[in-house]
Amino acid sequence: MKEFKILAVILILVGITYYGIEPYAHSVMHPEVAPADFTFQDVKNVDTKLTGNAANGKTLVEANCIACHAIEAAGNPAVMSNADAAASYGVVPPDLSHAGRIYDANFLANFVFDPVSAMHLQHKYNAESGKQFPMPSYNWMAPQDIMDIVAYLQSIAVKVTDDKAGHKATFEAACGRCHNMQYAGIEATTPADNLKTYMGTVPPDLSQYIKSRGEHYLHSFVNDPQVLLKGTSMPRVGLTEKAQEEVIAYMEEIGDSKKAERNSLGLWVMAYMVVFAFLAYLWKRKIWEEVH
Amino acid sequence: MAKFKKADSMLEWFDQRLGVVNFAKVMMTEYWIPKNINFLWAMGVLLTMLFTMLLVSGIFLLMYYKPDVNMAFDSVNYTIMQEVAYGWLFRHIHAVGASVVFLIIYIHMFTGIYYGSYKKGREMIWISGMLLFMLFSAEGFSGYMLPWGQMSYWAAYVITEIFGGIPFIGDDLVVWIRGNFYVADATLTRFFMLHVLLIPLAILGAIVFHFYSLRFPHVNNEKGEFxxxxxEAEKYLAGDKKHSKVIPFWPVFLSKDVFVMGVFLIFFFYLVFFHYDFAMDPINFDKANGLKTPAHIYPEWYFLWSYEVLRGWFFEIAGISGKSLGLMAFGFANVIFLLIPWLDRSPTVKPANQRPFFKYWFWILMADLMVLTEFGKLPPTGPNAWVGFGASLTFLVLFLSLPFITKMEAKKAGRK
Structure with a gap:
């Protein structure tokens, strides 16, 4: 009985200390932020209730987009090499093959209307800084036309499987123009020198971000970087919840590749220790019977 | 040369050559431990086991780790964690073990303080134990640098910077420790040497010394009885095991320890597999970058109390800067535990709860250390800074008042 009391005292002291230096201290250092919004309600320049016409969208895309954007899925190859594109625009413009799938429709429509406000980059691109986002606003375009473009991009969007290969495709489409993922052999399509000029700093390698930032942080951060890192030059990318989950899943598959092994082995080892402790208890009782 | 008769058994063969029968008696079956003990007396064996696990896992890590600023981070996080079969397991055991070993050290140490196991002939046990604590601290600190993550770098930067506050030689000392003007490759390679060679050697020696120091004064017991x-040993050997106050190390004492070890290992492996963030700070999975200071820099949890004693002094008093005062307090905190056998002036060896004044002292110390630990992690801003100052001051006052409190206690006991 006395031993249980001693154990209780130790558990209480250790428990209080643990609570203070882990969950509590982290909640002070990293306060909770507004929940992720995957409908991107704050941008409402385009009436997204309008039903888009993909056929008209195709015409509009061919007239307005493919001069800069590749759309491999629709047979429109890149017009120049990555190095040349980065030198011309600052950053390699995205291939739009995945755009209709990975970007939220509301975000995408509002992005076409005004990229800077959709990406939450007004602090970087404004009259004072004199900087211009490489893609022009299509705020002169009729909302119906914008929705037609969105419908077209959705209609041609590449489907991916729900596995590592699919997650990788989503990751490359969403993050791969700026971020390296050394542990997966992925190099940003935009050369580092261009990125440094374009972003102000070379964006970090994401190999270990699942560990250094963790799923909880990434869930908010990828949704809207400004919420956790005000003033960062990383844009709000506008991923759907599903696309974001795929990105984070890929980061875990690369950065924490032994997770499944760890979880299954862990249970076996703990079960072994339970049996060990039980047998040890029986042995101890047998031995101590003689001396008590 | 002595005459040898042909051995009849393998045991005899070895006994003739190595005296194994006597050795086993001295070390195991007739090494006497008091019977009146609780599971807190198993912490020594737990620590021995944890040190062994750290040593073994460390040897495996050493096969793949590369002590070079350009390779260290990836050799840990890619090669060991993802490429080497079960490399992650060795790293988790090593990292979690290094953190948990301090938890058990603290339990072991405060058990000693609670039961007064540092006086009346047991001073050398205490001194050698505190020596081990210091060596483990150095081992923990040097090891934390090796993965070359952001916290490795910045904790090393901040802690080595502390030595800069020492008068006259401070600045030179910092450069001497780092091997460069800032934390750099030379720092990493020398800390690597310390971590895998010099300090482990010293620890092994100190462990042997610690065990040896137990031999003459013997282990204390739950009541502090002499x-x-x-x-008592004769009683036991004569068969009166029930009335003897002692038990042999093997098998009686160890049978209890093995059980405690079993329970402990369930908890330990839970941490290793499922809850390791506390020992492997997420920030340390960002590669070290000397140009990018993390928002919050803090040492590992087991250094937080002494770090807060240092940090608590944030303003000038009587013309002495807060930094200097903090450094003095920090120096005090790091040697004062060593002197406990002489600060406690009461000759009574009893558990704290049976000592009229010491019991308050003990629990206030526990509370103060917990407050220091907690505020050592929180940002030192606003009221936090004052709590830190109060707790740091309390720590100093507690130790400065210990001789008087225990003297009063001794007088009170004398009157009875």
Whole structure:
């Protein structure tokens, strides 16, 4: 009985200390932020209730987009090499093959209307800084036309499987123009020198971000970087919840590749220790019977 | 040369050459431990086991780790964690083990303080134990640098910077420790040497010394009772095991320890597999970058109390800067535990709860250390800074008042 009391005292002291230096201290250092919004309600320049016409969208895309954007899925190859594109625009413009799938429709429509406000980059691109986002606003375009473009991009969007290969495709489409993922052999399509000029700093390698930032942080951060890192030059990318989950899943598959092994082995080892402790208890009782 | 008769058994063969029968008696079956003990007396064996696990896992890590600023981070996080079969397991055991070993050290140490196991002949046990604590601290600190993550770098930067506050030689000392003007490759390679060679050697020596120091004064017991070990041992050997106050190390004492070890290992492996963030700070999975200071820099949890004693002094008093005062307090905190056998002036060896004044002292110390630990992690801003100052001051006052409190206690006991 006395031993249980001693154990209780130790558990209480250790428990209080643990609570203070882990969950509590982290909640002070990293306060909770507004929940992720995957409908991107704050941008409402385009009436997204309008039903888009993909056929008209195709015409509009061919007239307005493919001069800069590749759309491999629709047979429109890149017009120049990555190095040349980065030198011309600052950053390699995205291939739009995945755009209709990975970007939220509301975000995408509002992005076409005004990229800077959709990406939450007004602090970087404004009259004072004199900087211009490489893609022009299509705020002169009729909302119906914008929705037609969105419908077209959705209609041609590449489907991916729900596995590592699919997650990788989503990751490359969403993050791969700026971020390296050394542990997966992925190099940003935009050369580092261009990125440094374009972003102000070379964006970090994401190999270990699942560990250094963790799923909880990434869930908010990828949704809207400004919420956790005000003033960062990383844009709000506008991923759907599903696309974001795929990105984070890929980061875990690369950065924490032994997770499944760890979880299954862990249970076996703990079960072994339970049996060990039980047998040890029986042995101890047998031995101590003689001396008590 | 002595005459040898042909051995009849393998045991005899070895006994003739190595005296194994006597050795086993001295070390195991007739090494006497008091019977009146609780599971807190198993912490020594737990620590021995944890040190062994750290040593073994460390040897495996050493096969793949590369002590070079350009390779260290990836050799840990890619090669060991993802490429080497079960490399992650060795790293988790090593990292979690290094953190948990301090938890058990603290339990072991405060058990000693609670039961007064540092006086009346047990001073050398205490001194050698505190020596081990210091060596483990150095081992923990040097090891934390090796993965070359952001916290490795910045904790090393901040902690080595502390030495800069020492008068006259401070600045030179910092450069001497780092091997460069800032934390750099030379720092990493020398800390690597310390971590895998010099300090482990010293630890092994200190462990042997610590065990040896137990031999003459014997292990304390739950009541602080002094009795004649030889008489009690004879009783035991004569078969009166129930009335003897001692038990042999093997198998009686160890059978209990093995059980405690089993329970402990369930908890330990839970941490290793499922809850390791506390020992492997997420920030340390960002590669070290000397140009990018993390928002919050803090040492590992087991250094937080002494770090807060240092940090608590944030303003000038009587013309002495807060930094200097903090450094003095920090120096005080790091040697004062060593002197406990002489600060406690009461000759009574009893558990704290049976000592009229010491019991308050003990629990206030516990509370103060917990407050220091907690505020050592929180940002030192606003009221936090004042709590830190109060707790740091309390720590100093507690130790400065200990001789008087225990003297009063001794007088009170004398009057009875």
């Amino acid at each position: 009795f004649d070990y030889e008489v």
